[in-house]
Amino acid sequence: MLCSNSVAIQNDREFGIPQSTEEKVSELIQRMNLDEKIGQMSQLQAGCGHIPDHLADDIRHGRVGSVLNEVNVDVVNELQRISIEETRLGIPLLIGRDVIHGFKTVFPIPLGLAASWDPQLIKQTCRISAQEAASCGVNWTFAPMIDISRDPRWGRVAESLGEDPYLCATLGAAMVDGFQGDKLSEKGAIAACAKHFAAYGAAEAGKDYNTVNVPENELRNVYLRPFKKLADSGVASFMTAFCDLNGVPATGNSWLLDDVLRKEWDYRGLLVSDWDSVIELSVHGFTHNDKESACEAVNAGVDMEMASRSYKHHLQQLVDEGRVDLPQIDRMVARILTLKFDLGLFDNPYTSAADYPALVNVDHLEVAQQSAAKSCVLLKNDNQVLPLNADQMSSIAVIGPLADDDYEQLGTWVFDGDPHHSVTCKAAIERLVGDKLDVRYCKGLQTTRSESCEQFSEALELAAQCDATVVVVGEESFMSGEAHSRASIDLPGQQVALIDALAKEGKPLIVVVMAGRPLTIENILDKADSILYAWHPGTMGGPAIADLLFGFQAPSGKLPVTFPRAVGQIPIYYAHKNTGRPVSDVNCLSMADIPERPEQTSLGMASFHLDVNYRPLFPFGYGLSYTCFEYSGIRMARQQVALGGQVEIVADIKNTGHCAGEEVVQLYIRDLVGSVTRPVKELKGFQRVLLQPGEQKTITFTLHTDELAFYGRDMQLNTEPGSFQAWVGGDSDARLMIDFDIYDDE
Ligand code: NOJ
Numbered sequence: 131m132l133c134s135n136s137v138a139i140q141n142d143r144e145f146g147i148p149q150s151t152e153e154k155v156s157e158l159i160q161r162m163n164l165d166e167k168i169g170q171m172s173q174l175q176a177g178c179g180h181i182p183d184h185l186a187d188d189i190r191h192g193r194v195g196s197v198l199n200e201v202n203v204d205v206v207n208e209l210q211r212i213s214i215e216e217t218r219l220g221i222p223l224l225i226g227r228d229v230i231h232g233f234k235t236v237f238p239i240p241l242g243l244a245a246s247w248d249p250q251l252i253k254q255t256c257r258i259s260a261q262e263a264a265s266c267g268v269n270w271t272f273a274p275m276i277d278i279s280r281d282p283r284w285g286r287v288a289e290s291l292g293e294d295p296y297l298c299a300t301l302g303a304a305m306v307d308g309f310q311g312d313k314l315s316e317k318g319a320i321a322a323c324a325k326h327f328a329a330y331g332a333a334e335a336g337k338d339y340n341t342v343n344v345p346e347n348e349l350r351n352v353y354l355r356p357f358k359k360l361a362d363s364g365v366a367s368f369m370t371a372f373c374d375l376n377g378v379p380a381t382g383n384s385w386l387l388d389d390v391l392r393k394e395w396d397y398r399g400l401l402v403s404d405w406d407s408v409i410e411l412s413v414h415g416f417t418h419n420d421k422e423s424a425c426e427a428v429n430a431g432v433d434m435e436m437a438s439r440s441y442k443h444h445l446q447q448l449v450d451e452g453r454v455d456l457p458q459i460d461r462m463v464a465r466i467l468t469l470k471f472d473l474g475l476f477d478n479p480y481t482s483a484a485d486y487p488a489l490v491n492v493d494h495l496e497v498a499q500q501s502a503a504k505s506c507v508l509l510k511n512d513n514q515v516l517p518l519n520a521d522q523m524s525s526i527a528v529i530g531p532l533a534d535d536d537y538e539q540l541g542t543w544v545f546d547g548d549p550h551h552s553v554t555c556k557a558a559i560e561r562l563v564g565d566k567l568d569v570r571y572c573k574g575l576q577t578t579r580s581e582s583c584e585q586f587s588e589a590l591e592l593a594a595q596c597d598a599t600v601v602v603v604g605e606e607s608f609m610s611g612e613a614h615s616r617a618s619i620d621l622p623g624q625q626v627a628l629i630d631a632l633a634k635e636g637k638p639l640i641v642v643v644m645a646g647r648p649l650t651i652e653n654i655l656d657k658a659d660s661i662l663y664a665w666h667p668g669t670m671g672g673p674a675i676a677d678l679l680f681g682f683q684a685p686s687g688k689l690p691v692t693f694p695r696a697v698g699q700i701p702i703y704y705a706h707k708n709t710g711r712p713v714s715d716v717n718c719l720s721m722a723d724i725p726e727r728p729e730q731t732s733l734g735m736a737s738f739h740l741d742v743n744y745r746p747l748f749p750f751g752y753g754l755s756y757t758c759f760e761y762s763g764i765r766m767a768r769q770q771v772a773l774g775g776q777v778e779i780v781a782d783i784k785n786t787g788h789c790a791g792e793e794v795v796q797l798y799i800r801d802l803v804g805s806v807t808r809p810v811k812e813l814k815g816f817q818r819v820l821l822q823p824g825e826q827k828t829i830t831f832t833l834h835t836d837e838l839a840f841y842g843r844d845m846q847l848n849t850e851p852g853s854f855q856a857w858v859g860g861d862s863d864a865r866l867m868i869d870f871d872i873y874d875d876e
Pocket residue numbers: 228272325404405612
């Protein structure tokens with residue numbers, strides 16, 4: 131179905147000479163009045179299943195460029211029809227939706243996906259999400275969130291790709307590839323959005339929406355890196371952050387949005403505000419009222435206002451007063467129209483679900499299972515309790531508030547996920563080994579937050595009767611995500627008490643944790659024989675976990691975030707600076723080491739806490755398999771590398787265990803001396819390798835010296851010649867190291 135107005139735009143050309151998008155956009159802009167331009171800059175909330183009269187009216191009058199949160203395909207088509215057939219210029223709508231980790235088929239939360247360290251697989255999950263969403267008329271997702279997150283109290287750590295700029299940039303780019311496909315106009319491609327620009331994850335105390343203070347150098351070297359990478363790789367849009375950044379809220383921050391994003395990076399895509407973040411500029415105390423907020427946001431470069439209506443109400447007057455200039459508005463509208471042309475909306479504005487693969491089909495579920503399996507991280511496996519051997523057992527107890535909860539395993543941001551499709555751990559274990567084992571289930575606790583222990587006796591009885599216990603604990607999905615930060619990140623409720631009690635039964639105890647963040651789980655470490663960290667694993671979490679528990683697949687996930695022992699260690703991340711007094715095993719003290727009335731000088735003068743081991747509970751990059759990998763033979767053909775040349779680091783890895791396994795081989799670098807201090811280690815590469823028992827492989831990492839560049843004291847991006855160290859290993863504690871130098875031969 132092609133509408134009359136858009137045909138008019140297409141056919142407006144004489145002689146049939148094809149126009150470039152730029153020409154089409156500029157021609158259209160010439161035909162628009164200011165009202166219509168301002169209309170394009172507004173994004174409104176849809177009615178969720180129906181079209182409220184005021185929305186239809188606004189669209190008809192050309193006052194809307196985009197709507198968000200409508201996924202009923204008939205309603206979306208009707209919205210498009212009104213916008214095309216009942217407006218003067220027939221411009222189609224952008225239809226936005228938070229498609230964060232799946233649509234109807236739900237994949238692991240982004241932090242879980244990041245634990246797979248598998249860009250190809252992550253790209254596939256986004257491809258599927260895009261197709262499912264597109265089949266309902268969505269053409270724009272507000273993902274990926276690429277905020278560096280070093281504070282697990284922050285609820286949105288769940289939605290992030292973790293603490294590291296390199297990992298986050300690499301996986302974020304894979305997500306964009308998945309959403310956007312080769313070409314935005316392809317069927318099933320949707321526009322992606324890099325958010326939240328910028329440093330939203332550095333909120334003080336991990337409280338959502340809170341103040342952020344990050345010095346420019348740190349901002350450039352850490353927080354902006356993934357955004358730069360996505361800007362360079364063609365992400366269609368950016369979203370501003372809610373937070374105050376160094377005293378200027380991000381949505382009105384012209385240094386960030388104009389000087390850096392537009393001028394320095396030459397980013398040409400669309401920049402949308404976050405929900406109401408334009409009018410919140412006055413709540414921050416940055417402006418007096420909505421009119422001033424609109425003025426600041428537009429002049430900083432926010433092309434489209436989400437939800438609030440300050441552009442609609444005030445832009446005309448701001449233009450009349452000469453405080454916003456028309457060419458600026460035209461540039462902003464041009465970016466919005468360009469995206470609409472790129473998406474092919476002028477040619478194909480309507481959606482027919484029949485043109486797409488079915489929602490939640492078997493192929494989608496297969497990828498959901500694979501991604502859930504690859505995202506699980508095995509944190510502990512004493513005496514090789516896992517994998518369980520169903521042939522050598524007769525019964526298994528499946529216990530815990532999350533063992534059979536089809537909704538909670540989906541995690542945060544699942545507007546469209548349908549729990550009826552979920553397969554829980556209990557159901558999956560029954561399916562997988564129910565013909566061999568007696569699978570006995572009880573909850574033990576009503577919810578993860580329950581304080582009542584009245585179901586404990588039933589749980590203990592079950593555990594006593596069975597050969598092994600799998601207890602599925604963690605956080606319910608609402609405990610992470612937007613506005614859901616926590617001050618304590620312990621296992622909530624009486625879950626630790628449940629684990630304690632089960633441990634006393636003396637049967638092999640396997641703890642599966644489903645959570646939206648790293649939890650402080652040192653208090654269960656000694657109690658559990660094995661701990662499998664499953665994040666919120668999505669629709670197919672159960673089958674993925676069952677496969678891992680019974681050895682149909684070996685775990686291969688690696689932590690994308692450091693696990694603290696205590697909240698007091700936060701922020702804790704592997705790529706920290708050395709300080710002038712670095713801590714080590716020989717200069718740290720624990721409370722127990724300190725004599726009564728100690729001499730001041732007898733205390734360790736290093737950077738640590740007296741009351742907690744200075745090491746994290748589990749380091750970034752960590753994760754076990756059912757087999758063991760041995761690293762050796764780190765070498766370089768040349769340890770002196772000229773600036774502009776290639777650094778090549780080679781190492782051998784061997785599977786020394788008895789089963790096949792996949793390992794994520796990681797490369798870390800340290801730049802020993804810089805014009806600004808450098809982190810003690812920085813991830814610079816990783817490769818997933820599959821090794822059969824006894825098999826050895828040689829792994830090569832090749833870096834251009836530009837990949838060692840950082841922003842120095844002058845805020846310029848340069849690789850500084852000097853001495854470096856490189857490590858290759860299975861986590862950020864890697865010990866296998868080689869030195870090299872970069873020299874400038876100019
Ligand atoms: C607010 C969130 O911060 C943002 O990430 C999301 O995309 C918008 N709401 C739209 O739902």
